[in-house]
Amino acid sequence: MAGDSFGRRFLHEHSLCVRHAFFCQTTCIHRSTKADVARVDTHVLELKRDMKEMETGLKRDMKEMEMRLKHDLTLRLGGMMAASVAVVAALVKLL
Numbered sequence: 001m002a003g004d005s006f007g008r009r010f011l012h013e014h015s016l017c018v019r020h021a022f023f024c025q026t027t028c029i030h031r032s033t034k035a036d037v038a039r040v041d042t043h044v045l046e047l048k049r050d051m052k053e054m055e056t057g058l059k060r061d062m063k064e065m066e067m068r069l070k071h072d073l074t075l076r077l078g079g080m081m082a083a084s085v086a087v088v089a090a091l092v093k094l095l
Helices: 002-094
Strands: none
Touching: none
């Protein structure tokens, strides 16, 4: 009987140790998971900020390009109109 009591007590203490180790490991995993989530959240915020900056820069560049294109097209149209007026004047003079 004395050996049986020792065996039960040993198994009980062993199961307590296993539970404690499991709890410590779970707590450690939970802490590291929280830290990982915090790092990911920080990275996501940085990426969002970078994307916003890129979007702002892209909009500015597109507006600048649009203005240059309008200017170039205006000059071309003006040149074509001057040439067509010159051609019409030359045709009227010839006729």
